[in-house]
Amino acid sequence: MERTTGKLLIVGFGPGSFEHITKRAKEAIQESDIVIGYNTYVDLIRGLLSEQQVVRTGMTEEVSRAQEAVRQAEAGRVVAVISSGDAGVYGMAGLVYEVLMERGWRRETGVAVEIIPGISAINSTASLLGAPVMHDACTISLSDHLTPWRVIERRVEAAASADFVIALYNPRSGRRTRQIVETQRIVLKYRSAQTPVGIVKSAYRDRQDVVITTLGEMLEHDIGMLTTVIIGNSATSVYEGLMITPRGYQRKYTLGADVQPLRPHERLRTEAEPWALETVGVTEQDAGSEEAGWDEDGETLERLAADREGSEARRTEAVSGSWLAAEPAGHNALRRQTVGIAPSPAKAAAASASPLSLALEALRLVDASRGVATAEQGQGVDGGRAAAAFRQEAIFEFTVSPGLANKKLSAGQMMLLAEIVGDAGELEYTPHHQFIVRLRTDDPDAATGRLREAGFTLAPIGDVVQIKACDFCNMEKAESVPYLERLGAGLGGAKVPKELRIGFNGCGMACYGAVNEDIGIVYRRGKFDLFLGGKTVGRNAHAAQPVAEGIEPEALVPTIERIVARFRAEGHPNERFHKFFKRVKELEGYRQQDLPVFAIDNAVCGD
Structure with missing residues (x-):
């Protein structure tokens, strides 16, 4: 079966300035027959357009853009779908693939798809602020248009408690004003009000505006849909008007010194890296073993064992060969070369239980004591809880009316409608003699069947x-x-x-x-x-x-x-x-x- 001749080019063109559009992104736009994008984005790349047909739409019309792009590509055209930043970060790439999946697309025979990466807002914003994302960072969109606010709230809470540098996309719009306020309140539970915050509007565009402020005062500045906000972590500081986040919480090297005082194996000591979740442990028998020896600059495991002796809190039991065999690749060389002796059953159980598994087991027991069903069967504790926590919520919506010509509802119909919608659903009356019904249900046929039996006319919206x-x-x-x-x-x-x-x-x-x-x-x-x-x-x-x-x-x-x-x-x-x-x-x-x-x-x- 031959491949469909059309092609989809999903283009991320970066922050908007021509200097920051990649060569491939420019080529993709110029070789396309049709360019599809949001009005503002089309205006930003107008200088790259020549004879291409342009389909431009407004905000919130991403689905229409994706559907039209696929339709045109299936008709044999080369279509460029443009996104600012990176098309795969809150952009059009995933949505285009969703449309293709719905249509049964296959990579071998369907339209060709190429994703052209671009500079995402977190990167362009960070470059203007200094170096705020040098350590672990995350992006969170505050738009609850497609994601329930309670889910966003939990993500903010998790990121704040884990001390991530946080980049906030879509922080505020004309109608969404409370989300950024709630986000500040959550983060202030875990970080000082003096934590540096960078606010960048229209990065690398004509109306660019860069502000560095604090977590406590961030809401005093202009924040809108064209703004990206970066909240520093507990180690972020401001120097010469720039936000700087160090590469580590405890530094592994000393700046300005020609010779680093800590040699590689010495940095592995808990005294030098107290944040490490796993430390190298040896028993007295291991320290005396030839197989346990590891020599670099005259140091051996015996020396390391001696350094740890007397500090029971920092010692770990030796692990068995089977545990070592399951160790992920990339763990430090000391851990791989340690030869352990079989510990007691109690100690082996303790050694095999990670902090995460212990915490999840504790949550499972709490749920069980409250009568909450768990999802361990077939998934394991970790997968079950994760699936339950982030299960996609399906909301079924449609219109209901007594008929096209008939405008009268009976009392029985009203009672049935109220019963089906219930407290968890939503009923909205429109100017067109219709109700919009929104239900949280896994069985929509049961609800619609009962409504049709009662004489209602149902229609999609x-x-x-x-x-x-x-x-x-x-x-x-x-x-x-x-x-x-x-x-x-x-x-x-x-x-x-x-x-x-x-x-x-x-x-x-x-x-x-x-x-x-x-x-x-x-x-x-x-x-x-x-x-x-x-x-x-x-x-x-x-x-x-x-x-x-x-x-x-x-x-x-x-x-x-x-x-x-x-x-x-x-x-x-x-x-x-x-x-x-x-x-x-x-x-x-x-x-x-x-x-x-x-x-x-x-x-x-x-x-």
């Missing part, structure tokens, strides 16, 4: 066809309802590039506002009038354009189906229907006409 209708004057003017129901059965919930609303009115009064929707249908004198391209919100909101009068009833549904089919096939990701109509100029013989532009004069004072 998101970028789908939504059909809205009036109540036909309490069904006194229901002559056109069969055509509404045919539209609902054929198009309701169909996937489209952007949410498409079809408004349906049963008489010429059009009191339900069908003429303002993307597609408006008004039943009048036994036939239908058609309106296309309404815009319901914004400063330039306008009614739909009247394109036809007197459409025969039997022609209505096929006409609407053809219009929607073309929008599905040719619409850009996230493109509103009114913009699509304006771009293509003609649909089913109906031509788009530009609306007159009205000049709005400022009001005269006193009028």
Whole structure:
């Protein structure tokens, strides 16, 4: 089977300046047929564009970008999907792969995929601040758009308690303001208020701003979505206006000395490295053994054993050969060359139990005492607890209504809906005579089955066809309802590039506002009038354009189906229907006409 000819280039172009875009990233953008990206990112790399088709979308529309990229690549095109920073760090790489996985992609036969790495925000920010991430560091996004806040909160707590240098991505937006406040509160439990903090906005871009402050005062400075915040660890200091984190908590060398006072084997002493989790232990028998000898600069294991003698807290029991065989590669040479004698069973059990396994066993016992089920079967204690702690939460959401034409709910239906949603779910009433239901459930079919049996109409939400209708004057003017129901059965919930609303009115009064929707249908004198391209919100909101009068009833549904089919096939990701109509100029013989532009004069004072 031959490989599909298209190609996906997932490009990380770094912080945004041309000097920091890699050669391969520039080549990838220039060799592509189509460039897909967030509006701001497209603007940043505009100087690299020539004849490429550009598909640009707004914030939060990453899924649409990924889906369109895969669709274009499968059609044989070379597609560049751009991300600032590195595409694999909170970028588009993983999302594109998710879309490919959903479509059954195979590396050997599917579209080719190349990930082009870029400089991530933690790196570009750190370079402007000095050297704040010289020791163990982590990145945490404070956006709870896709990750529950309680999970983010636990990660901040864990990173703060473990003394990681912490880089905060997406720290604050116009609507998300509490997360950065809560993060500061958590970290202050473990670190001094004087801990250095670096705040960098728009690194290596025109509006770059660099601030070094403290953990206690960080919220006094401007922090937004274009900002990366780096919180130092307990060893980070400020020198000459720069954040410096040393390579170790205890230094292994002395700066400024030509000859280091600690030779390699001496650095392995617990006195020199007291933070080490494992120390080399020998028994008196080992120290006297030829096999235990290790000579460098006149030092032997006997010397090391003597250094440790009398300090029981720092001694460890010798380990057996089977334990050594399981030792991970890369452990120090002293540990590998120590020949142990078999310890007592009690001491062997203690030696084989790592601090982590002991802690997890303690947690298991606590859970058992509280009646909490564990997940040890088939996974082990470690895997079971980890899986339980970070189990992905599935939230099922859909719309519920009593019907397209019917707007009345019975008491029994309301009680059933309340029962199914329960305290853990969420019920949101919309202006369109619908409820949005959000459930935490592993069995959605059970809930939807009961709702359908009770007479509810269910529909998906998101970028789908939504059909809205009036109540036909309490069904006194229901002559056109069969055509509404045919539209609902054929198009309701169909996937489209952007949410498409079809408004349906049963008489010429059009009191339900069908003429303002993307597609408006008004039943009048036994036939239908058609309106296309309404815009319901914004400063330039306008009614739909009247394109036809007197459409025969039997022609209505096929006409609407053809219009929607073309929008599905040719619409850009996230493109509103009114913009699509304006771009293509003609649909089913109906031509788009530009609306007159009205000049709005400022009001005269006193009028």
